[in-house]
Amino acid sequence: MKKKTTIYDIAKKLNITAATVSRALNGNSKISEATRKLVEETAKEMNYEQNRLAQALKSGKSYNVGVIVPRIDSNFFASVIRGIEEELYPKGYHVIICQTHDQKSLETENINSLLNAQVDGVLMSISQAQNANDDNFDALIKKNVPLIFFDRKKDIKGISSVTIDDFKGAYEATKHLIDQGYKRIAHLSNDRSILIFKNRYLGYKQAILDSGLEFDESLVIETQSKVLEGRKIMKQLLELEHRPDAIFSSSDFTALGAIQEIKEHGLNIPEDISVVGFSNEPFTRFMELSITSVDQSPIEMGRLTAQVFLEEVNSDKRVTSEKQVVLTPELIVRKSSLRTPVKH
């Protein structure tokens, strides 16, 4: 590598001190207009670029933030990340993305690895908890590294978060099914120690109770957000003596699996069984049988998460006033749940 020009090189060339160069470049008010201009020009001339590592060492800030998500090949997380980048890049931050693949061990590894890389903060969506302890976050909290949850959060005192109103999203999705005349609505849930899934479950339950339908706990099945899991569960449901006539899934992926299984059994959607997903993944729109889903405005979520981080990192006070931002979800009705209007 060609050796980079440093402020010392500039200083030598101009017969001044590195200190002056540094101040000139940083807009320190104690520097005369004349030298500032001179310095800036020669800096450009010599292709000077600030050595971030040196600056990081001095300031204690790396201008790197870690983003931890279960996976990046879902449109939802990819979009959140995009939102985060849009907000953080202009401020000079870089984003290090880590995937947990929903494994607690990888989550731990990622956190340590990010701490080791001296990140200025961690924005994360937690993975499914194999067990209940939160040692993972302890390391972050102990070191006082700003931690912000988005979407999949845990309630931890003092930790900010940006989420959507999952209860409301689930409630409206379920209500939509009820309004369409479906009576026996199953719910494909997920690990309910993660709040979003708990809230989706609660929203579903409340909608059923509010409508006077019978709530049947046996129609709530906990599974993972994977197509094949959806198929497996749906198969079981279809074999029930009194099978459901609608599915509200907490994930688009399981919803997709369910749809495949239903078709394979020769049933029609939405005539025989209706399906609603969650997240508004692009494929829900692109399917021939487009899937009704709940949009979570992921880019907006990413932007907000980044903003909360910036606020925290820029507040010199240790006020750590925890902030809970909650977005409103939007139900997108598509073919998979829309019964053709009854013909007279």
Place this chain on the structure above:
Amino acid sequence: MKKKTTIYDIAKKLNITAATVSRALNGNSKISEATRKLVEETAKEMNYEQNRLAQALKSGKSYNVGVIVPRIDSNFFASVIRGIEEELYPKGYHVIICQTHDQKSLETENINSLLNAQVDGVLMSISQAQNANDDNFDALIKKNVPLIFFDRKKDIKGISSVTIDDFKGAYEATKHLIDQGYKRIAHLSNDRSILIFKNRYLGYKQAILDSGLEFDESLVIETQSKVLEGRKIMKQLLELEHRPDAIFSSSDFTALGAIQEIKEHGLNIPEDISVVGFSNEPFTRFMELSITSVDQSPIEMGRLTAQVFLEEVNSDKRVTSEKQVVLTPELIVRKSSLRTPVKH
């Protein structure tokens, strides 16, 4: 933040020098077993963690590498990244992921931004070129920062790359269509200044020529890898006087768009028109009408790319022997192109 313990703290506690601590921790052979153990123990005791920034400054290595891709919400790129991470994490590297969204300007921005962050190398899949100049890479090359292309490459002297044999993949896909009896095969191409698209085009062309079919340049359409673009183009093709009876698309996304449009026109797949995509995105398998596609073994590609990087970065010699790794693609035949065997 709690102040971290440094090697000086350890040194003070043991009444030795920071230098000794450093050497002990780094396994320098000039340190006695006794003090080494002592140092290691107290380090653990005091929760010592190496300050990467300081080390980076001293060594000139940041242990960060940049990965630039058009987007991360495609399974292909997400998987390549996963492969890269699997290879690089154990070696202590971190991966900074940047998206270009196929915009040249963002590509430029990302490269500069990564250089500014002092990355030790850049692994990238180039975005569509709005124009022909390669100034983007010049900055990297000039600074002698290891650059490695994967998948979407440009031929630049001295730059290594990891790709698949796109020609072969396209050839076999097209041959498969010909073998199925299709005679008028259109090709949805993409910016052919990017080699993968050029090679897919050439493979398609060669397969047609080899089979004795007539090659019709007007059946080759250049478009972008988006569902809606696929629809648009397909609409035009269907309006042709002598419309194609098969489509070989260089992208799964345009293939999907094409399929939607074909169905909307009341035609049957694969009876009336057959469709083959490229990349083996998960949705190609999950569709009710599963889509024939070409698998690119993305995780393997990622791992190999990372390996090539490690080789380059660890070779103190400036040998810069460029390395071209080429993987073999695999055609996955599915419903969208498989004619039911003729019944007698």
Place this chain on the structure above:
DNA sequence: ATGAAATTTACAATCGATTACATTATAACT
């Protein structure tokens, strides 16, 4: 013209880890 105030720039320490070189302690050998 002279002292005080204001402005500008230089000096030197610092962030934490690494490392060439110097120094001390220990062992070995004649």
Place this chain on the structure above:
DNA sequence: AGTTATAATGTAATCGATTGTAAATTTCAT
């Protein structure tokens, strides 16, 4: 015992940028 080889540790410079404090220079008023 004396000399040398060897092992173990210390000293101090270095990476590049920042910043409190000191010093130099200029400006201004009298």
